[in-house]
Structure formats: structure tokens, C-alpha cells
Amino acid sequence: MTEPKTLYAKIWDAHVVDTREDGTALIYIDRHLVHEVTSPQAFEGLRVAGRTVRRPDLTLAVPDHNLPTTRRVDAQGARLPIADLESAAQLEALARNAPAAGIRYIDAVAAEQGIVHVVGPEQGFTLPGTTVVCGDSHTASHGALGALAFGIGTSEVEHVLATQTLLLQRSQSMEVRVDGVLGAGVTPKDVILHIIGRIGAAGGTGHVIEYTGNVFREMSIEGRLTVANMSIEAGARAGLVAPDETTFAYLKGRPMAPVGEQWDAAVAWWRTLATDPGAAYDKVVVIDAGEIAPSLTWGTSPEDVVPITGVVPDPMSFADPSKQAAAQKSLDYMGLVPGTRMQDVGVDMVFIGSCTNSRIEDLRAAADVVRGRHVAAGVSQALVVPGSGLVKRQAEAEGLDRVFVEAGFEWREPGCSMCLAMNPDKVPPGMRCASTSNRNFVGRQGPGARTHLLSPAMAAAAAVTGRLTDVRELFREGDLVGATA
Amino acid sequence: MNPVVKVEGRAIPFGRKNVDTDVIIPAHYLKTISRSGLGRGAFEVVRREPGNVFDDPRYVGAPVLIAGDNFGCGSSREHAAWALGDMGVQAVIAPSYSDIFSGNAVKNGIVPVVLPQDAVDRLMVVAAEGLPVTVDLESCTVTTPYQDRYSFTIDPFRRDCLMHGLDEIGLTMAQGDAISAYEAKVGAERGWV
Ligand code: SF4
Numbered sequence: 001m002t003e004p005k006t007l008y009a010k011i012w013d014a015h016v017v018d019t020r021e022d023g024t025a026l027i028y029i030d031r032h033l034v035h036e037v038t039s040p041q042a043f044e045g046l047r048v049a050g051r052t053v054r055r056p057d058l059t060l061a062v063p064d065h066n067l068p069t070t071r072r073v074d075a076q077g078a079r080l081p082i083a084d085l086e087s088a089a090q091l092e093a094l095a096r097n098a099p100a101a102g103i104r105y106i107d108a109v110a111a112e113q114g115i116v117h118v119v120g121p122e123q124g125f126t127l128p129g130t131t132v133v134c135g136d137s138h139t140a141s142h143g144a145l146g147a148l149a150f151g152i153g154t155s156e157v158e159h160v161l162a163t164q165t166l167l168l169q170r171s172q173s174m175e176v177r178v179d180g181v182l183g184a185g186v187t188p189k190d191v192i193l194h195i196i197g198r199i200g201a202a203g204g205t206g207h208v209i210e211y212t213g214n215v216f217r218e219m220s221i222e223g224r225l226t227v228a229n230m231s232i233e234a235g236a237r238a239g240l241v242a243p244d245e246t247t248f249a250y251l252k253g254r255p256m257a258p259v260g261e262q263w264d265a266a267v268a269w270w271r272t273l274a275t276d277p278g279a280a281y282d283k284v285v286v287i288d289a290g291e292i293a294p295s296l297t298w299g300t301s302p303e304d305v306v307p308i309t310g311v312v313p314d315p316m317s318f319a320d321p322s323k324q325a326a327a328q329k330s331l332d333y334m335g336l337v338p339g340t341r342m343q344d345v346g347v348d349m350v351f352i353g354s355c356t357n358s359r360i361e362d363l364r365a366a367a368d369v370v371r372g373r374h375v376a377a378g379v380s381q382a383l384v385v386p387g388s389g390l391v392k393r394q395a396e397a398e399g400l401d402r403v404f405v406e407a408g409f410e411w412r413e414p415g416c417s418m419c420l421a422m423n424p425d426k427v428p429p430g431m432r433c434a435s436t437s438n439r440n441f442v443g444r445q446g447p448g449a450r451t452h453l454l455s456p457a458m459a460a461a462a463a464v465t466g467r468l469t470d471v472r473e474l475f476r477e478g479d480l481v482g483a484t485a
Numbered sequence: 486m487n488p489v490v491k492v493e494g495r496a497i498p499f500g501r502k503n504v505d506t507d508v509i510i511p512a513h514y515l516k517t518i519s520r521s522g523l524g525r526g527a528f529e530v531v532r533r534e535p536g537n538v539f540d541d542p543r544y545v546g547a548p549v550l551i552a553g554d555n556f557g558c559g560s561s562r563e564h565a566a567w568a569l570g571d572m573g574v575q576a577v578i579a580p581s582y583s584d585i586f587s588g589n590a591v592k593n594g595i596v597p598v599v600l601p602q603d604a605v606d607r608l609m610v611v612a613a614e615g616l617p618v619t620v621d622l623e624s625c626t627v628t629t630p631y632q633d634r635y636s637f638t639i640d641p642f643r644r645d646c647l648m649h650g651l652d653e654i655g656l657t658m659a660q661g662d663a664i665s666a667y668e669a670k671v672g673a674e675r676g677w678v
Contacts, residue, residue: 017660017663017664017667018660018663020642022640022641022642024640024642026657026660026663026664028664028667028668028671030678037515037516037562038561038562038563040518041518041519041520041563044518044519049654051654051658054664065515066516084516086516086517087516089516089518090516090517090518093518127677127678130678135561135563136560136561137559137560137561137585139561151560151561151585152561152585152588153561153562153563153566153585153588153589153592154563154564154589155563155589155592155593155653156588156592158654159653159654159657162654162657162658163654163657163658163661163664164664164668165657165664167642167653167657169640171584201503201555201558202503202554202555202558202581205555205581205583205584206584232559235555235558235583237584237585258677262676262677263677265675265676265677266675266677269675301503322502322553323502326501326502326503420507420512421511421512421513422512422513422515422516439505439507439559441505441507441508441559442507442508442530443507443508443511443529443530444507444512447511447530
């Protein structure tokens with residue numbers, strides 16, 4: 001009998017081109033996503049060295065980080081200029097570089113445009129058992145489909161463009177198992193925040209996480225994408241969920257997914273990928289679903305997680321002296337006093353979007369809470385930014401845009417938006433934002449911005465009450481996230 | 486890339502834990518299409534703090550940076566390594582790094598030295614006195630004028646790349662036949678890829 005293998009080991013082994021004496025492996029890359037921020041220097045490097053793109057057919061380019069989320073064309077359909085000249089130059093570089101190399105390029109005004117990590121799965125570009133890379137750490141998202149997906153730096157982007165491979169060291173494997181029943185109002189975002197709070201921001205360093213247990217098996221692909229997305233916030237290189245019937249049903253018929261006999265052959269192989277019974281992980285973490293509450297962050301590291309029913313922690317309550325100092329610094333930055341109930345903290349802004357939570361299920365969950373209510377007077381801006389043009393269209397077909405707009409939200413064009421301060425959507429200094437994104441770092445949403453990470457339903461709840469709110473208090477009959485999942 | 490065998494000089498006693506790439510170089514500096522000039526944006530948030538180490542004339546241009554656990558966590562932006570290089574940093578010493586950051590550092594000729602916390606604490610003291618620290622890739626040691634001597638380990642391939650200034654892309658392209666053979670094999674087995 002052959003040795004039982006993990007999902008990670010199976011994908012890794014299927015992609016080894018060569019192994020060096022020192023253990024470094026040359027790994028083949030099946031899918032390469034490219035966006036405007038981390039690629040210009042890579043294309044420039046190729047040009048200088050006189051090299052070409054080896055497999056443009058395995059590469060997909062789409063702009064997202066820099067794009068303003070306001071209207072992109074005028075009433076006549078003419079393209080509107082981008083005011084920030086540096087952003088415009090970066091976007092133009094991608095629009096020029098990708099087609100010139102024969103790479104499929106989804107333009108800023110195309111219906112399929114969106115955040116690269118929303119577009120990949122949605123188009124069926126991301127497939128189970130493939131290796132997927134992008135010059136962006138949240139490439140981990142694609143692991144939701146059972147792809148080995150991770151972020152790379154610009155030199156590696158250039159390496160992949162030139163050779164379709166990467167020189168890599170194999171990571172350790174880590175199982176994060178969540179079994180049991182999630183409580184009312186507990187969403188995939190709460191699950192991953194809870195995990196990061198538990199294992200820490202460096203808890204997965206050097207590891208590839210595989211999420212196992214009935215909670216992930218029963219989760220939709222949208223939910224799995226939210227979880228895998230934040231693997232990097234736990235320090236892991238990648239996060240994986242074994243492909244299953246839910247995965248196949250999600251992918252079937254997507255524009256870039258295989259068809260006919262190819263589809264059947266692919267599914268047959270995908271079915272063999274799940275971790276074999278008895279395969280050993282280097283590290284195992286087990287969590288009971290029942291202990292997970294609707295959660296959010298209080299500080300400036302994604303590990304600073306508390307349940308919404310909790311209070312701002314006392315820095316002295318941490319055992320590690322350096323964590324005490326870091327917590328004090330965080331609280332000063334966040335303008336919070338230990339012992340304050342999280343639910344008594346007022347918010348100035350709300351952001352629903354980012355590659356963590358901008359898919360259709362996220363918008364439905366938020367709209368459910370918002371419907372028939374209004375953004376509170378103290379909230380100066382509340383944004384909803386769909387993850388892609390297709391998500392936007394779907395939401396509009398369901399009337400979700402009207403729910404948001406009538407409540408006082410702004411309904412925007414797809415892009416990274418307020419997740420990072422690179423485009424016009426920013427949180428002003430000292431302002432507090434309830435955000436569905438993935439990073440609460442100092443200055444992430446703008447210099448001096450204060451970020452609380454939470455789920456779309458909790459962000460919607462904060463918008464309508466003007467303070468951090470336990471979404472369970474707003475539940476009405478028939479609400480989506482109100483139902484015990 | 487220029488080969489680097491030994492880095493010797495003053496060290497910046499920074500020492501903070503969980504320093505993310507947004508701190509090393511904030512997003513609004515990423516709109517560049519070139520690799521140079523990012524040093525001006527490096528540690529922008531920290532530099533707003535009065536008395537910060539980066540604006541201390543004793544450490545300006547120092548080639549070694551001493552940092553805490555999980556240095557370079559967060560985004561994959563290689564701009565973080567470019568910014569450090571532009572500041573003059575050629576080696577970082579910390580108990581651990583994010584996986585992506587340490588890879589990016591090596592590709593830009595910056596040595597990511599891993600030493601245990603107590604060694605890092607000791608080097609912080611030496612650096613704060615304005616004394617030089619030496620990182621030697623030949624012997625894989627960090628030494629100080631006080632005769633401190635710490636050995637570190639580094640992935641042999643990375644060490645090779647650093648010491649010889651190797652062009653990884655050129656190395657891999659020399660394996661073009663093996664890559665083509667792999668493509669032919671997978672094309673037959675998994676045509677849907
Ligand atoms: S939405 Fe945020 S985290 Fe996701 S790719 Fe864009 S900037 Fe990165």
C-alpha cells in the first residue's frame with residue numbers, strides 16, 4: 001500500500017519538475033493572475049533581459065487595486081479619465097504589457113472586471129489541484145477550490161512569466177479542524193477571525209493550512225473563499241479546502257472551466273485529491289464550532305480578536321511582555337480604553353467589500369440586515385463595493401443595490417476600494433471604520449485610519465446603529481444569517 | 486544582483502514584533518512602475534514618532550536592521566525589500582520572518598538572518614551603543630566587537646544565490662528542457678490544465 005498523503009502533498013508532488021540536491025524544488029505553475037501594482041517591474045525586467053512570457057495562455061490579467069470605484073464611463077459610454085496620474089500610469093502599463101505579451105486582459109470597463117481573487121474563481125480560471133500564483137498575498141483565497149495558491153513577490157512574478165515555474169521549499173502542513181454546529185449569526189468571516197485569534201498572526205508561518213471538519217464541508221464556496229483568503233493573516237503560505245461536490249457544482253459551466261470529456265477527466269482526478277485517511281499533518285488545531293461567536297478585531301493585528309459581546313482587553317492581561325507593549329500601542333492608535341464594551345464603540349464609516357467579503361452571498365447577508373433600515377446619522381460614509389462586475393450585476397438583478405441605496409449606502413464599481421489606501425476610497429485620520437476587509441494594520445485604510453474587521457452582516461449592523469453591534473440583536477424572521485447554518 | 490558575502494557596519498536597533506509590510510512601505514508608495522527611490526517612504530508611520538531610530542543620525546544609512554518576530558508579515562509587496570535596499574539595508578536580523586518577505590529579501594541581495602530572541606536582544610544593546618555588527622555568509626555567523634558570536638542557518642540555495650549574485654531566472658531557463666518535458670507529460674495526463 002502506498003503511504004497516505006495529504007491534499008497538499010498530492011498537489012505538490014504533481015507539480016515537481018525537478019528537485020535540487022539542497023531540497024529546493026522547481027514547481028510548475030498552472031495559473032498565474034496578474035494585476036497592475038506588482039507587475040510593471042516584472043514586465044520591465046523581462047524586456048531588459050530580452051525574455052518573453054513562456055505561457056501567456058496560463059496567465060490572466062485584471063486591474064483592481066488602483067481603480068477608482070466611481071463611474072468609469074460617462075453617459076455616452078466614453079471612458080472617464082483617472083485623476084491620479086501615478087495610478088493612471090500603472091493601469092496603462094498593465095493595459096499595454098498584458099496584451100503585448102499575448103496575455104488575456106480584462107479591461108477596467110469590462111463586465112467581468114473585478115478583484116483578481118474574485119475573478120479567478122468566478123471565471124473558472126482557478127481549478128482544483130492546480131498551482132495558482134499572483135503577486136498578491138491574498139492569492140491564498142483560491143485554496144477554497146482545492147488549488148495550491150499563494151502570493152509571490154515581483155521577482156517571482158517575473159520568474160513565472162519567463163519560465164512558468166518557481167523555485168520553492170516545501171512547507172509544513174497544518175490541519176485546522178472545525179467540527180460542530182455554528183451558532184446563529186456566525187458566518188465564515190467569524191470562523192476565520194476566531195481561528196486567527198486562537199493561533200495568532202504567526203501561528204501558521206512556514207505552513208500550508210488545510211481546513212477540515214464538517215463546518216467547512218458544509219460551507220458554500222463563497223464562504224470557503226472568505227476563510228482561505230485570510231490564511232495569510234494567520235501567517236500561513238496558503239490555505240486549502242479539499243475539493244468536493246460543492247466545488248464541482250460551483251465550477252461547472254464557468255467560462256474558463258473545462259467542458260465535455262475534459263471536464264469528466266478533470267473531476268475524476270479532483271476526486272482523488274482529498275487527504276487520505278491516516279495521513280499525518282505536522283501540526284493540528286481543533287476547534288469546536290459551538291465556541292465561535294460573531295467576532296471582530298479591537299487592535300492593529302488580525303490576531304486581536306474578541307467576540308462582539310466582549311470588551312476591549314487590558315494590555316496587562318497578556319502574558320507576553322512584548323505583546324503587552326504592542327497592545328498598549330494598538331489601543332493608543334485605535335483610541336480605545338480597556339474595559340470598554342465593544343458594543344459601546346461608535347463607528348464613523350462602514351466598508352462592505354474586498355476580496356474577503358464582496359461576493360454575492362456577502363451582499364445578500366448585509367442587505368438582509370439593512371433592508372427597511374437606514375444608515376445611522378453619525379456614520380459619514382457607508383460603501384458597498386461588489387467584488388466584480390458580475391457580482392454587481394447579479395446583486396442588481398436581485399434588487400440588493402436598491403436596498404443599500406435606499407438605506408443611505410453608496411453602491412460602487414468593483415475594485416479593492418477601501419481595503420487599502422491606494423485609490424480614492426480612504427478612511428480619514430482618526431476615523432473609525434467597520435470593515436469587511438482582511439487587514440487592520442496601522443494606516444492600512446489610510447494614514448491614521450482605525451479599522452475593525454468583521455463580517456458583512458456585522459458591518460451592516462454597525463452601519464444602521466452607528467456603533468459596533470451584535471448582529472443577533474437585529475435579527476428578524478426570515479433573515480439569512482439569522483438561521484442557524 | 487550584486488553578490489553579498491559580508492555585511493559590516495552599524496545596525497538599526499528597531500526590534501519591533503509583527504512589523505507588517507504596510508509599515509515598511511505604505512500602499513500609497515506602491516504606485517510606482519520602477520524599483521528605485523522607495524527609501525523615502527520606508528517606515529513612514531514609525532518616522533512620525535519623535536525620537537524614532539530611523540531619523541536618528543547615528544543610524545542613517547546603517548546596513549543592518551535588527552527587528553522582532555514575524556518581520557515583514559502582511560502583503561507580498563516586494564516594494565518592502567526595495568525600500569529597505571534603497572535605505573541602504575543589506576541584512577536584517579530577526580527571530581522570524583514572513584515566508585514571502587524572506588524570499589523577496591534574498592532576491593534583492595538582502596540577507597534575512599534568523600537568530601533566537603536572546604541573541605537579538607543582545608544585538609539590540611550593541612547596536613544601541615552605535616557599535617558595528619558583522620554578518621558573514623561564508624561562516625554563517627553574526628559577530629560584534631565584544632566578541633559575541635552567533636551562528637545562523639540559511640537555506641543553502643538562498644545562500645548560494647546571495648553569495649554569487651545569481652540570476653534565478655537565468656538558472657531556471659537553463660532547465661528549459663525539463664520544463665518542456667513536464668508540460669508534455671501533463672498535457673497528456675491532464676489535458677484540461
Ligand atoms: S481587496 Fe484588499 S486584500 Fe484583496 S487584493 Fe485588493 S487590496 Fe488586496
